[in-house]
Amino acid sequence: MKFYLCIDDTDNLDSIGTGTIAEQIREKIIRQGYGPCSLVTRHQLYIHEDIPYTSHNSSMCFHGEAPDEALTTIIDLAAEHLDTVAAVGSDPGLCVLAYDESCHYDELMEFGIQAKQTVLTKADALTCAHNHQLHLSEHGGTGQGIIGALAGVGLRLFGCDGEIKGALKNAAINQTYAVAELKKLPEVEQVLDLTSKETLADTTLISLANRSKTVLYRNQYVLFVRKDDNNQYATLPKAEIRRLGEHFYV
Known part of the structure; x- marks a missing residue:
């Protein structure tokens, strides 16, 4: 059951x-x-x-x-x-x-x-x-x-609403990780580009610029990221992640 x-x-x-x-x-x-x-x-x-x-x-x-x-x-x-x-x-x-x-x-x-x-x-x-x-x-x-x-x-x-309780507890802020490394964390199953919703390759580098969170999207734990001013993928702050639920998932 x-x-x-x-x-x-x-x-x-x-x-x-x-x-x-x-x-x-x-x-x-x-x-x-x-x-x-x-x-x-x-x-x-x-x-x-x-x-x-x-x-x-x-x-x-x-x-x-x-x-x-x-x-x-x-x-x-x-x-x-x-x-x-x-x-x-x-x-x-x-x-x-x-x-x-x-x-x-x-x-x-x-x-x-x-x-x-x-x-x-x-x-x-x-x-x-x-x-x-x-x-x-x-x-x-x-x-x-x-x-x-x-x-x-x-x-x-x-399956397309809600954030995973807690932050990325086992990853350090202001560090860069490959997608493959992030997917080893229990709260990360996929890393997606926020704009295109495309899955990023395991070798893509992600800057953990803040204490971000993963969300439930298409029944998976997803970390949404976007490119920063340096054209590098970076995480979104928790407050912005929370605002996504007002219009993005539903």
Whole structure:
């Protein structure tokens, strides 16, 4: 079984972030003997005065492999962890999808895309979850986080949205690397030219001019780069990577 797991709205301004909690759940699942599990992706959702959020309104999602009979264990493990660590004043939501290749998830992906563009309700989320027979649960507060949790699963399925949590931790800033070297990092599967979307050759040199990030693009972890004033490929700063999601992926 391939499963998708997403959480949203678990933190406050003084607590650990939702991404850290997602990674904790991921590690617990792996310690249960399941996996492999993907890296966690951060999905930016709509910012609006009618939507409560801590700082950025983003949900955190990953997928993994497990026996079919492990689904209940995974849901219970994630739910218990949320109930234990979610911050005071948060409105946590949990979504778990047991992926079925024979099913069509267009409605679920569209829900995720809409959650980046407009205000959705808990009723909208519950209807979509019912239609796809997936797990969606509230874990405190208003439970408003079920909207973002469902949206995160939809966006991860969509495959062209979200940034990989964390920066390029094992590469040094202001150093130059060949594409082949960068692709040895767990968070880099492809290096693409930002303008042309073309895959760069393994011998192409890339300047890590800043603490950049990879993103989910066509279901791969992609590092986008562009040529600088010296006609050399260089990484984009994290803030610019984050802005791409406003118009580039969707």
